[in-house]
Amino acid sequence: MRRRRFPILRLGAALPTLTFPILVAAQGKTIQLAWTTDARVRMQDGTYGPDGPWQAIAVSVGTTNSTFPTDLELPSPFTSNPNFIPRSGFYTGAFVPLYPSGGGLSILLASESSPNQTTEKLYNPSLSPSANKFGSQMGNADDWQSWTAVNEDSWGEGIFDLVTLGDKLDIAPDDGHGGGYFFANATLNSLERFNVLLPDGRKYTPPVGILGLGIPSRGFNGAPNDPEPGGILLGLKREGKIGYAGFGMHLGSVAYNQPGSFILGGYEKNRVLGDVGTFRWDSEDLPYMFLLDIQLGVQSEKSGFSFGTDGSSNTSIWAGPTDNEVKDAENLRKRLGAKEGTAVVVPNPGAPYIYLPKGTCEAAAEQLPVRFNESLGLYIWDREDSRYESIMRSSAYMSYVLADRWAKNVTIKVPFQLLNLTLEAPLVDEPTAYFPCQSLEADYGFWTLGRAFLQAAFLGVDLERNLTYLAQAPGPLMEQSILRTFVSVENGGDSAGIESNDIGEFESSWLGVWLTAEKTDRSADAVDGSTGLSAGAIAGIVVGVVAGVAMLGFIIWMLKKRSRKDDRTETPAANMADDNRGEWSSSPKACAEMNTERDVSELGVPTAHEMESAGIVHEAPDMKREYVELPADVPLAKKD
Structure with missing residues (x-):
């Protein structure tokens, strides 16, 4: 101790x-x-x-x-x-x-x-x-x-x-x-x-x-x-x-160029998503919260993998403060009125990691490509493991379920992109990616949710009501900033009236990061859930349409030429001149599938393109023409 x-x-x-x-x-x-x-x-x-x-x-x-x-x-x-x-x-x-x-x-x-x-x-x-x-x-x-x-x-x-x-x-x-x-x-x-x-x-x-x-x-x-x-x-x-004597904070992310937010007297509404938990301070002036569960999950099924052993996208890794030796934690839990199996936690920007009861970080490590470093007391990401790249390019997250003063559950999802932090000197000789989860014996009865957690959470502190507010924070692609002030005690009763944006903005605020990952992981034949067609199938259809249009044009040209031969006795050169003045002029004319002014792509996969060429169909310059069928199996370009 x-x-x-x-x-x-x-x-x-x-x-x-x-x-x-x-x-x-x-x-x-x-x-x-x-x-x-x-x-x-x-x-x-x-x-x-x-x-x-x-x-x-x-x-x-x-x-x-x-x-x-x-x-x-x-x-x-x-x-x-x-x-x-x-x-x-x-x-x-x-x-x-x-x-x-x-x-x-x-x-x-x-x-x-x-x-x-x-x-x-x-x-x-x-x-x-x-x-x-x-x-x-x-x-x-x-x-x-x-x-x-x-x-x-x-x-x-x-x-x-x-x-x-x-x-x-x-x-x-x-x-x-x-x-x-x-x-x-x-x-x-x-x-x-x-x-x-x-x-x-x-x-x-x-x-x-x-x-x-x-x-x-x-x-x-x-x-x-x-x-x-x-x-x-x-x-x-x-x-x-x-x-108002209070503040709203979101730590943001340096790695993803998301600026921090710290507003005295108010908060940014775009930093608050979904339900807002309200937590009361105790006599020690500590912002205690009740942690009920921790899960590993995936926001989008298109990520291509699952943490659940039964094929589900979510699995609980919560061990809870079950050790009999954690007497201080048990006494504090009972004093605060939290239910059995709950861990009392304090959100604190002054600490770097996520500090949890023994067994929880260990359970997470069993499903992640990490190894434990005894000298540091931290888990190091194994970047050579193929799962590392898959997780970091997916919508995988570590979620925290907390109960507020009204016994209402609030869930904070921390994407694994934010749990891929870097150790530097003097801790290590070379920059090293690590997983900021650390087991802790709660000598003082509670655990701590540090900066790693607060990258993904909005934290509000209300000194006039002795309350703390917690909510999901957005990712890098957040909505426009809108400043709000706390509602006064006289006008707001027992809550500062924190407004929030729709929780659906959480996924959209990470869409650019997650889509980049899914594009890389998908093969040319990956199935798009919105259309039911694979990227390769769409590319084949497009090229096939182009070939069909070219063949139809050739047939029309032959019929017109034969008709002109029957009606006129001109030299082949004259016929060519007439042809050049007709519908099939040798002047450049774009021939493209769909509308070339607008990209057409399925969600989350690379855009299907026609073969690399000038993109222009010309009539041949002499009487001798060779007609070649276009290939219908043009592969999609894979992202490096």
């Missing part, structure tokens, strides 16, 4: 009340946070590993004396800070990537030895005049407890400081002087040590920290006499910059 290092609060340490001003270009009381992969964000690469690739929120932390705007209306608690002297220019701080979270504590790697926090990507509180240390040493301090899944060893100092976030719709890409920046007070865990321990004893430092937007834990929430709770979201709500 891992031992949690609880925060140690030094007695007598002052907890200053800092209420920083906020400057923001809000869109209808919502703010779209900028991601590191956004074109207007000045990040070198914008993607992060070593177990991704992932995208993160672009955040600046801290201030410098010479770079804070002087035209802001500063409240007295802020201006009374003796360490902060605003001067001309614009803010530039340590530009760091952070994964968003509903917890209240922001966690980032810092270094007192970092000489220049404008370029180092490391936060140095000693260089930030707005930083205030509140005298607490903290380790493994993520409020959503990602450290229960990640074998983390961290230690740092508690600090209040300024963070700068960018609205992706209104930030300036070049000089940083756009209006889409806003400032907020944040409670930080400034880490001097941040390691993740591997099963073989090695350790590494993750390059991305956590952006806590919720309410900080008790003791790190401002001065003891401060009547208002702290936290970035509630601060923005009080300032009137967002209309």
Whole structure:
């Protein structure tokens, strides 16, 4: 059992009340946070590993004396800070990537030895005049407890400081002087040590920290006499910059060029598909959910294979928390009122993998081309196995069935394309494809659905109602973005009224990826379910029609020529001249099957083409003609 290092609060340490001003270009009381992969964000690469690739929120932390705007209306608690002297220019701080979270504590790697926090990507509180240390040493301090899944060893100092976030719709890409920046007070865990321990004893430092937007834990929430709770979201709500203390998030996919979505005060409706599950927070401020089942399935039967042993397209691999030794999990399940066999889980962007009860990942591995790596504690994809290519080019998925507060089941399908992630140095010497499913002993009673899961799920956090929302998210070919705001408590009762698009958009949003796969896997004789004809049969019919048209033209030409011979006594050359002026002119005339202006193809297979030729039928230039039957077995071109 891992031992949690609880925060140690030094007695007598002052907890200053800092209420920083906020400057923001809000869109209808919502703010779209900028991601590191956004074109207007000045990040070198914008993607992060070593177990991704992932995208993160672009955040600046801290201030410098010479770079804070002087035209802001500063409240007295802020201006009374003796360490902060605003001067001309614009803010530039340590530009760091952070994964968003509903917890209240922001966690980032810092270094007192970092000489220049404008370029180092490391936060140095000693260089930030707005930083205030509140005298607490903290380790493994993520409020959503990602450290229960990640074998983390961290230690740092508690600090209040300024963070700068960018609205992706209104930030300036070049000089940083756009209006889409806003400032907020944040409670930080400034880490001097941040390691993740591997099963073989090695350790590494993750390059991305956590952006806590919720309410900080008790003791790190401002001065003891401060009547208002702290936290970035509630601060923005009080300032009137967002209309609701909540956010909607979809992590998206770097591999499939799907940008992330993170909306303060609202959400993007196109990121929410089908039924929306509603889950209540408990007294520990954790967004607990009840996981009932996990299945391997195929969205389309045209994928050409099945996970089920009986020929069905779906099969359950759920083992459940059945071990008697998992007492903490059993006690938590009973306390929360979940039914027997249920696993309590927490969705958390701060953890990379999908952490499940023992037996579930193992059951999945039995049906997948993977091998277990003891040193990493992870499953590695066997890319030499023919099943690997078939799965990655199909509509196969791993689905998760969860029960919400109303005992309504919500299913999240994670396509295997999103479960084909890459390990990089320092974990491995060469880039390695891996399956992000890891068995875990739930020492603290629950399991974690990390970033791998959240690529395919919409997650909403509602601080005003203490609720979490979960729904299916779309694939790369998603519909147009439509911003929505959360419904207020006064107007919406016990739900924020999350709107969603039709669940049918899930399949269509992946259609391009899945169709490419099915085209490659099909042979020329694969049967199309919509027409009942194979691609080869359609090609043969088309070529046969062309040959028939050519033969019919020849017969008509012969009849006309014979008729002219009977009526006129002209030389063959004259006859040829007449023919050239008639219906069968030697001037180029297109002869093509169907309409050449429009591609005709069966769904999901390569387009059937006529043989490669000029595509033009000419009359022969002399009296001698050779007639050749066109081949009717032209094969379809296979995709490489």
